[in-house]
Structure formats: structure tokens, C-alpha cells
Amino acid sequence: MTTSTATTIDVPPTESDRQKRRRLIREQRKLNGRQGIAGWLFVSPALIGLLVFLIIPIIVALYISFTNWNGASNPLGGSAKWIGLDNYKKLLTSDSLTRTNFFRSVRNNFYFVLFVVPAQTLLALLLAVLVHQKALKGRGFYRTAFYFPSVTSSIAITLVFIFLFQGTGAVNKLLDLVGVKGPNWLQDQRGLFHQILRIFGVDSSPGWGKHTVMGLHLWDWLSGPSTSMCVIIILAVWTTSGTFMLMFLAALQNIPEDVMEASQIDGATTRQRFWRVTVPMLRPTIAFVIMLGTIGTWQVFDQILLAGKTNPTMSTPAYLTYQLSFQNSAFGTGAAMAFLLFMLIIVLTVIQRRFLKEKV
Amino acid sequence: MKRTSRRAVTALGLTGSLLAFSACGSSSSSTSATSANTGASKTVAANTEAGGTAAAGGGTAAAGGGTAAASGPTEKGVTLSVMIGSSGDAETNAVKAATAAWGAKTGNTVNVIVAADLNQQLTQAIAGGSPPDVFYGGSGGFQTLATSNALAVTGDKITDSKDIYPSLASVFTTGGKYYCAPKDFSTLAVEINTDLWTKAGLTDADLPTTWDKLEAAAKKLTAGTVTGLVMGDSLDRLGAFMIEAGGSYQKDGKFTFDSPADLQGLQFAQKLAKDGALKFPKQVGAGWGGEAFGKGIAAMTIEGNWIMGAMKKDYPGVKFKVVPMPAGPTGTKGTLNFTNCWGVAAKSAHQDADVSLVSFLTTVDQQLSFADAFGVMPSRQAAKAQFATKFPEQAAFIDGADYAVGQVTVPGFSQVQQNFENAIQGLSDGSSDPKAMLADLQKNAAALG
Numbered sequence A: 001m002t003t004s005t006a007t008t009i010d011v012p013p014t015e016s017d018r019q020k021r022r023r024l025i026r027e028q029r030k031l032n033g034r035q036g037i038a039g040w041l042f043v044s045p046a047l048i049g050l051l052v053f054l055i056i057p058i059i060v061a062l063y064i065s066f067t068n069w070n071g072a073s074n075p076l077g078g079s080a081k082w083i084g085l086d087n088y089k090k091l092l093t094s095d096s097l098t099r100t101n102f103f104r105s106v107r108n109n110f111y112f113v114l115f116v117v118p119a120q121t122l123l124a125l126l127l128a129v130l131v132h133q134k135a136l137k138g139r140g141f142y143r144t145a146f147y148f149p150s151v152t153s154s155i156a157i158t159l160v161f162i163f164l165f166q167g168t169g170a171v172n173k174l175l176d177l178v179g180v181k182g183p184n185w186l187q188d189q190r191g192l193f194h195q196i197l198r199i200f201g202v203d204s205s206p207g208w209g210k211h212t213v214m215g216l217h218l219w220d221w222l223s224g225p226s227t228s229m230c231v232i233i234i235l236a237v238w239t240t241s242g243t244f245m246l247m248f249l250a251a252l253q254n255i256p257e258d259v260m261e262a263s264q265i266d267g268a269t270t271r272q273r274f275w276r277v278t279v280p281m282l283r284p285t286i287a288f289v290i291m292l293g294t295i296g297t298w299q300v301f302d303q304i305l306l307a308g309k310t311n312p313t314m315s316t317p318a319y320l321t322y323q324l325s326f327q328n329s330a331f332g333t334g335a336a337m338a339f340l341l342f343m344l345i346i347v348l349t350v351i352q353r354r355f356l357k358e359k360v
Numbered sequence B: 001m002k003r004t005s006r007r008a009v010t011a012l013g014l015t016g017s018l019l020a021f022s023a024c025g026s027s028s029s030s031t032s033a034t035s036a037n038t039g040a041s042k043t044v045a046a047n048t049e050a051g052g053t054a055a056a057g058g059g060t061a062a063a064g065g066g067t068a069a070a071s072g073p074t075e076k077g078v079t080l081s082v083m084i085g086s087s088g089d090a091e092t093n094a095v096k097a098a099t100a101a102w103g104a105k106t107g108n109t110v111n112v113i114v115a116a117d118l119n120q121q122l123t124q125a126i127a128g129g130s131p132p133d134v135f136y137g138g139s140g141g142f143q144t145l146a147t148s149n150a151l152a153v154t155g156d157k158i159t160d161s162k163d164i165y166p167s168l169a170s171v172f173t174t175g176g177k178y179y180c181a182p183k184d185f186s187t188l189a190v191e192i193n194t195d196l197w198t199k200a201g202l203t204d205a206d207l208p209t210t211w212d213k214l215e216a217a218a219k220k221l222t223a224g225t226v227t228g229l230v231m232g233d234s235l236d237r238l239g240a241f242m243i244e245a246g247g248s249y250q251k252d253g254k255f256t257f258d259s260p261a262d263l264q265g266l267q268f269a270q271k272l273a274k275d276g277a278l279k280f281p282k283q284v285g286a287g288w289g290g291e292a293f294g295k296g297i298a299a300m301t302i303e304g305n306w307i308m309g310a311m312k313k314d315y316p317g318v319k320f321k322v323v324p325m326p327a328g329p330t331g332t333k334g335t336l337n338f339t340n341c342w343g344v345a346a347k348s349a350h351q352d353a354d355v356s357l358v359s360f361l362t363t364v365d366q367q368l369s370f371a372d373a374f375g376v377m378p379s380r381q382a383a384k385a386q387f388a389t390k391f392p393e394q395a396a397f398i399d400g401a402d403y404a405v406g407q408v409t410v411p412g413f414s415q416v417q418q419n420f421e422n423a424i425q426g427l428s429d430g431s432s433d434p435k436a437m438l439a440d441l442q443k444n445a446a447a448l449g
Helices: A017-064 A086-092 A097-132 A139-151 A154-164 A170-177 A192-199 A227-254 A257-265 A270-281 A283-297 A302-307 A317-327 A331-356 B002-024 B034-049 B089-106 B118-127 B142-147 B166-171 B194-199 B211-221 B235-244 B260-275 B289-294 B306-314 B351-361 B364-374 B381-390 B392-403 B413-422 B434-446
Strands: B079-084 B109-114 B134-138 B181-193 B227-230 B298-304 B320-323 B335-344
Touching: A017 A331, A086 A097, A086 A331, A097 A139, A097 A227, A097 A270, A097 A283, A097 A317, A097 A331, A097 B413, A139 A227, A154 A170, A154 A227, A154 A302, A192 A227, A227 A283, A227 A302, A257 A270, A270 A283, A283 A331, A302 A317, A317 A331, A317 B118, A317 B413, B079 B089, B079 B118, B079 B351, B089 B109, B089 B351, B089 B364, B118 B134, B134 B142, B134 B351, B142 B335, B166 B181, B166 B335, B181 B194, B181 B364, B181 B392, B211 B227, B211 B260, B211 B298, B227 B289, B235 B260, B235 B335, B235 B413, B260 B434, B289 B298, B289 B306, B298 B306, B320 B392, B335 B351, B335 B392, B351 B364, B364 B381, B381 B392, B413 B434
Parallel strands: B079 B109, B079 B134, B227 B298
Antiparallel strands: B134 B335, B181 B298, B181 B320, B181 B335
């Protein structure tokens, strides 16, 4: 056995574990860094768009809601004075026309939401279940037909509805054929609940109804949507059911077949299957649809702009914000109203999520 | 470190998408193309209502006669921008021709910008710090601009400014400053369908020169599908009755809507409405009084000069005549005027050239040519005679200039006016009480401060 110091090639000293870990982390970081930059680069156009057209205007609008800007100068400097919470006070606590108009618009929009959201959710669910049936011939056609109203321009559809629901329009002519005299739809400001109460003989406000809350009589608070608002309700339900139908359809298709088969084997009738199996399984989608519906309906604007500019029972907070800002040059009040609406929607959404959360 | 930054990014992304969600909403409501649509709908609305506010130039008479042509400016070779809200090609071309003529005469150039939504574009331009040099200033938005120091005080500076009707000049005077020179105006008068008039057996002796005659004629003309009188459900129409009763909108800087005379005027309208002799356009399926008149649903209507152009264009077959508004029970004559002015931006760098341009555009000849082109009335008293000879069928409009009352220009009044007008349709079925309506109007107007 000869101990020979054989000349070996110089091999770099083997890494210790710690060094290897460090090297790998470094390489990973470099890779992350490069991928990170590429990622940010790809996302930047959309981000910049979002920033410039959404985030920054919202922040500036928040600032404006604390000023008395009238639109005729630079809001961030010019003659717009900081007035703190005055705009909010005007909308919530002062006994003024502005507050009355605001709460009237909130009432109108509330009834709109109350009628539209359940109606469109139910209709969308019904349509989705109908279209989901395997036995239905021409499913694709029906799917397209039901979805079609959602794709069309809301302005175009509103104009068509205005035309159809004129005093002497097609709808009233159709009602004439059945012997019913239709109202002058878009001018009729009588509330639905008031009209129902009239059938039962309650013609005018009872004594307690004459108290004013936020500038409106209690009796007026309970008026329900006006006939003119009902036209917009019909329009809204018709145009948005299609979108939600698609969501329900996707959710229905996700329900595993074996669950349905199992329920059939267990002897469930169609109705039982629908209410006891399908609907509970669709619960997250229903919650989602209701949430989207609420958020959307609280912001209804286009239809009001076209059909109900001068109709006090059709004003909504979104339209009132526009009117106050651009026609009355009271941008501060308009912005304050917009943020009050924002907070209202957030509160409602939070409440909804709490109620519709799956109780595990 | 990595985990926290990832969480931060996720949080940011979620907030962003939440904001996007809340902004876009669901498809039932907001569309993003509202600005284009508001422009279109506003011009449509302005053409049908033609209430005389700034939005579209429709209807307010332009040019008043004046005396000499504009004096030369001290500036040469400048380019001015003029923003207008046009009622149509006729008006645009007329303004372009006039400004080009001034430009050629003085060695300057003028850019005429036709705004789709004058109010919006003007406010944006002013807020953005680069306003047009000269623009149509409406009576509605004028005070907002004045208080924000966006308007230069030029009313007195134009040539022979005293010749402008004082009632028009006072609309654009606030705080003792005469801000801008009225460019034209319109007044209300009664338009009568002559065929329906003679068919009902009415003669010249029955022309509505007093309230009683108006009531009698409207009742007689109401038969079948025809309503005797259809007028807009607006303070800008019914207000004429209040003036005729001896009432007023404002006196000594205070609002006077709840005066007994104003009440009398509104009660007259209520009486006609309850009898069915007066209907409002929405009740007969029309967009404005002129539409009902042109379609033969209304035998009479009360509208301003803009109806002349509208009838010629849309309802050429209808034969009609224009008579002055009736006098009230005490013999007071009253009508309303609607006017715009040539506003000069305070930030404009060429004040001299602007004043010279406005002086040129308000000369008698220029104002008469505008009257010819798009049916407005000259704001200069010196042009009255020429206008009456040239357009005898519009004599009733120009005669009203002497006793016409202008709109309220206090900022925020449009909301108060809207609230008042909501109740007007209730006059027909008794669900609105004129006294309560005027009390509310007074309260809300006074609260504007």
C-alpha cells in the first residue's frame, strides 16, 4: 500500500449544504425578478388604465365631496373651497330640497332593487333550469334567445321601450284589445302600493302618514314603485336575466350527475329535486347573482336619463348625482351623494354576504 | 418577505378589481358610453323643449341691430376660438360666416367650435384652464361662471351697448357688473292654427287679447281629439300668466313667488287645465307644445320664436298665425324672454380682439342676418323696426320685448324649478294646490341664498 499523493485535477471544493441553499435561492430570486418584471410589464397597460380612469378620479372625487367646487375652475386649487362635511350634512341632516330629492331618489331606487333583484334572480334560475334540460330540442337557440337582450345597448332598448310604452303606444293598443285601458306609462307617477291600497278603499294618506321623515311624508315612503318606474323594472329584468342565466347554467352543469341520479333513485319528484337538491347546491351562485344584481340595480342611470328626466318618481341617486353636478354645477354635493351611495352599497353587500354565507 | 409582498399585491389587485366591479356594476345599469349619449340626448331634448337655456342655441334670437360696425381691435394676427351650441347647420354656418368676415376685416382668424353639449364642454374647458375666448353664455349657467371669475366683464365695452334691451342686459348683470352682451333673444307668444280657428267659427274679434278671450277660445277649440291649448308644463311657460297677473319672480333681490298676483296667474292655468281646455304635452303624447301644435292635437300653443323654424322644417303644412300673449285681468301685458350672451373668458389672452369680435357680431346688420338664418330676434332696439318689416309674421314676438321678463339666473335654481314643475301636471286633476306649489317654490328659492 503506497500512500501516494496523486496529482488530482483541481476540483472546486464541494458546496456545503448551506451554500447550496443560498445559491439556489439566489438563482430563484433572479428568475423571480425577471419573471416579476415581465409580469408587471404585461399588466401595466391595464393597471395604468385602471389607475388613471378609475382610482385617481375616485380619490379626486372624494376630495371634491369635501369642497364646494362648481365646475368652473380647477378643483385642486382654483376657487373650490374646503368645506369639510357640509355637503354630507346638506344631504343628511339639513331640511332642504337637496335632502328631500336625495331621499326620494333613495326610495325610488330601493323599490327598484326590491322588485328587480328577486325577479331577475328567479327568472334567470328558471330559464337556466329550462335550458339545462337534456331533453329540450334546440337548446342552443333558446340559450341565445334568452341571452340576447343582455348583449344589446341599454340606450337602444330604453328608447324602444319608451316608444312601446307611450300613452298611445303598442302596449296600450294591445291592452285595448283585451279591454283594459292602459295608463300613460311613463308619465304615471302613482305608486304601485298606493294603487293596490286604493282597491281596498284606502284613497289618501291616513293621519299617521302625514309625518315627514327626511322631507318625505311617511305615506309617500310607502308608495312603492310608480307605474313609470315599473316600466324600467320590466326593462331591467328582461335585459339582465340573460347574463345571470348563463351563470346559473354554468353552475348547473357543475352539479355532478350522480347527485341527481341518487335523488331520483331515492324517489324525489321533479319539484322536490329542484327545491331540495338543485337550489341548495346552487346557493353560492345565487348569493353571487343577488350580490351582483344589488350592486348593479343601485346604480341604475342610463334608463332614467332617457326615460325619466323630469319624473320625480324615477330619479335615482346615480342620476341625481349627475343632475346636481352637471346641471346645477354643484359638483361637491354630487360627489358627496355618490360616496353615500357607495357606502350604502358596501353595507348592503356586507349584510348580504353574512346572511347568505354557507353555514357549515 | 416574499409572502408578505405577495399578500400585498393580492390585496391591491383585489381592491382594484372590487373598485372596478363596483364602478362597472352589472349589465342592467351603467354603460360607460354615457358622455356621448348625454350629448346626444341633451341636443334632442333641447330641440324639443327649446326652453331657451344654454345647451343648444335653438331658439334664442340672435343679433340685435346696432349702429356702426365694430371698431378695429388693437391686436392683429391673433387666433380666437369661439364655442357655440348650435341649433343646426343654419346657425353653425351663419356664425362661421360672420366670424370669418370679422377675421378678414381685422386680419385675425377665428376657430368656431360647435359643442355637442355646450354646458359640459364649456365647464370642462374652463375648469381645465384653457377656455374658448368667446362662447355662448346661457342665462342658466351664467352666475356660476361669474362668481368663479371665469367671465370677463365686457357688457359695457361693446359698441353702443346702451342700445341693447335693458331687460336682456339685466339678465346678465350681477353684483353691479354687466358681464356679457346678450346676443339675441326669444319671447313667448300664442300660436293659433288658423284652419282649426275658422272651423270652430271663431273670428278676429275672438283673438285672445285677454284672459277671458283666451279661455273662451280654448274651450271652443277643444273638441274631439283636439285640445284648445297645449303648453309646456314648465315655469318657463306658466310663468307668463303669473307676470300677466301683475306678479313677478324677483323684486329688489328677493324672490316673490308667493305673492297674490303670482297665485292668481297659476290659478288661471289651473282653471283652464281642470276644464280640459289646457293640456300639457305629455298628457297628449307630445314632447313639447310645438309637436302637439304641428300634429294638429293642439289648436293653440304658447311657444317662442324657435317654433317658426320647427314648424317650417317638421310641419310645413300647418297654417298658423302668431298673436301676442293675452293681457291679465288688470290689463298687464306679460311674457317671458329667453336669451344667451356672448361670453368672453376671463382667461382669454386677447381681450381687445374678443370685445371687437363681439361688437361686430352684435351690430344691427349681423344680428339681422342671424335672424334670417336661424330665426332669432335681434337684441338691439335699433333693429326692432327692421326686424318687424322683414318678418311681419313674427311681429308678436318682437312686440313682447318691452314687457318680457327674463329667467331666474341664481345658481341652483334649476333644481328648485324642477321641483315646482313636478307638480304642474297635478293641476289638471286637482292633486296639486297652486298655493302650496308657490309656497314651496318660494321657500326653496329663498333657501338658495
